[in-house]
Amino acid sequence: MQMRFPEGFLWGGSVAANQVEGAWNEGGKGVSTSDLQPQGIHGNVVERDANSTGIKDVAIDFYHRYPEDIQLFAEMGFKVLRTSIAWTRIYPNGDESEPNEEGLAFYDRLFDEMARYGIQPLITLSHYEMPYGLVKNYDGWSSRKVIDLFERYARTVFTRYRDKVKYWLTFNEINMALHAPFTGVGLAGERSKQEIYQAIHHQLVASARAVKACHEIIPDAKIGSMLLGGIRYPMTCKPEDVLQSQRVNRDWLFFGDVQARGAYPAWIGRFFRENNIALTITGQDERDLQETVDFISFSYYMSGCAAAQPELYQSSRTNIMRMIPNPYLESSEWGWQIDPQGLRFLLNELHDRYQKPLFIVENGLGAKDVPTADGTIEDDYRIQYLQAHLVQVREAIEDGVELLGYTSWGPIDLVSAGTAQMSKRYGFIYVDRDDAGNGTLARRRKKSFFWYRDVISSNGAIL
Numbered sequence: 195m196q197m198r199f200p201e202g203f204l205w206g207g208s209v210a211a212n213q214v215e216g217a218w219n220e221g222g223k224g225v226s227t228s229d230l231q232p233q234g235i236h237g238n239v240v241e242r243d244a245n246s247t248g249i250k251d252v253a254i255d256f257y258h259r260y261p262e263d264i265q266l267f268a269e270m271g272f273k274v275l276r277t278s279i280a281w282t283r284i285y286p287n288g289d290e291s292e293p294n295e296e297g298l299a300f301y302d303r304l305f306d307e308m309a310r311y312g313i314q315p316l317i318t319l320s321h322y323e324m325p326y327g328l329v330k331n332y333d334g335w336s337s338r339k340v341i342d343l344f345e346r347y348a349r350t351v352f353t354r355y356r357d358k359v360k361y362w363l364t365f366n367e368i369n370m371a372l373h374a375p376f377t378g379v380g381l382a383g384e385r386s387k388q389e390i391y392q393a394i395h396h397q398l399v400a401s402a403r404a405v406k407a408c409h410e411i412i413p414d415a416k417i418g419s420m421l422l423g424g425i426r427y428p429m430t431c432k433p434e435d436v437l438q439s440q441r442v443n444r445d446w447l448f449f450g451d452v453q454a455r456g457a458y459p460a461w462i463g464r465f466f467r468e469n470n471i472a473l474t475i476t477g478q479d480e481r482d483l484q485e486t487v488d489f490i491s492f493s494y495y496m497s498g499c500a501a502a503q504p505e506l507y508q509s510s511r512t513n514i515m516r517m518i519p520n521p522y523l524e525s526s527e528w529g530w531q532i533d534p535q536g537l538r539f540l541l542n543e544l545h546d547r548y549q550k551p552l553f554i555v556e557n558g559l560g561a562k563d564v565p566t567a568d569g570t571i572e573d574d575y576r577i578q579y580l581q582a583h584l585v586q587v588r589e590a591i592e593d594g595v596e597l598l599g600y601t602s603w604g605p606i607d608l609v610s611a612g613t614a615q616m617s618k619r620y621g622f623i624y625v626d627r628d629d630a631g632n633g634t635l636a637r638r639r640k641k642s643f644f645w646y647r648d649v650i651s652s653n654g655a656i657l
């Protein structure tokens with residue numbers, strides 16, 4: 195029996211405004227939190243002045259070169275392209291009463307270009323950035339006012355693009371706020387758990403209000419949550435380790451529970467009590483949260499382990515979560531552990547837990563590509579990684595998981611989020627630019643480009 199991907203499966207790729215667009219101060223755009231992190235999420239937050247620069251200021255210049263890039267995506271047969279709207283292009287400081295028309299017009303042009311090739315946009319409202327004005331003047335998401343400002347922004351773009359965009363996501367990797375509060379919820383400096391969870395609560399309410407607005411304004415659209423699927427296995431079958439893995443998985447599943455079920459899960463009460471967290475949650479907040487997402491999306495790159503006594507094992511912080519390495523798995527050059535079967539496991543877990551359709555909106559291998567003498571890029575390692583994961587996706591579909599689509603991360607090389615490197619490449623399309631910003635920005639098809647094109651045209655049959 196040949197297992198198949200469903201008819202109409204949404205194959206494509208995924209990028210984010212701050213990692214591709216560049217043009218950081220063009221078109222009336224305001225300064226975003228991402229602009230203040232030129233070294234990436236793991237780097238310092240720096241004030242920008244007229245002389246300071248960062249690799250993301252130009253990124254891969256998608257702001258000016260998107261027609262060429264969309265054409266290349268179309269050549270691979272993309273059905274969907276996930277990107278984000280930079281909030282600062284629409285409301286430069288976050289709290290203006292009127293949106294910036296130039297910013298709105300840019301995304302009109304981008305979505306029109308995608309429509310020419312029949313590529314559906316899947317749009318994240320906030321991907322690892324928010325207007326810096328909201329950090330300076332409101333202390334980020336610690337302020338309830340930011341809920342209203344986000345809702346205004348969401349309503350603006352839903353209304354503007356109601357005929358062009360039918361798939362939406364609220365906050366990228368919303369659980370990341372626990373690990374990088376500045377990037378996630380705009381909280382600068384050291385903050386208490388109480389402060390972080392209160393800001394997260396506001397963001398969850400804002401997410402639910404955006405879901406409601408989307409349902410009202412674009413009734414035929416679907417809007418989802420986006421989780422960093424940081425699955426952890428118990429390091430051993432010792433019951434203490436099993437309980438610990440359940441605990442750390444709940445750290446991120448908490449967000450999915452609220453967004454998919456419409457209320458805080460029962461178990462979080464004890465966690466809050468034991469950590470002296472007492473949130474202000476109004477009756478209206480509880481009613482707002484009841485507006486649940488239509489589907490669950492997530493990123494998946496790696497798995498890890500958890501143990502009750504982590505000091506017994508060597509732990510690593512290779513991404514934004516701390517994980518104990520799994521001795522059965524190999525790692526990428528950046529230490530991310532490669533676990534295709536973990537994706538099947540995660541798909542089944544999420545589907546069982548939420549009983550909603552799923553969407554894999556990020557998956558891929560960050561690797562250094564070395565062009566050969568004739569300029570070709572033989573990225574067999576990338577093909578191997580993606581092939582192994584897609585085989586497990588097909589298994590999960592066969593297991594009964596309802597999956598809307600698959601967008602690999604970074605179908606074109608872009609600036610990495612964690613470390614702001616160009617050399618950590620994910621693309622099917624090579625971009626001539628190095629970590630210091632040198633290069634022509636020319637685009638070139640890698641070997642994986644042709645492989646992915648064939649995967650899509652066969653609807654996965656060649657896997």
Ligand code: BG6
Pocket residue numbers: 210213322366367422493556560603609610611612613618
């Ligand atoms: C996800 C983010 O966490 O991982 C992306 O949503 C990011 O923005 C991706 O680029 C890969 O991480 P990195 O650090 O390799 O860019």
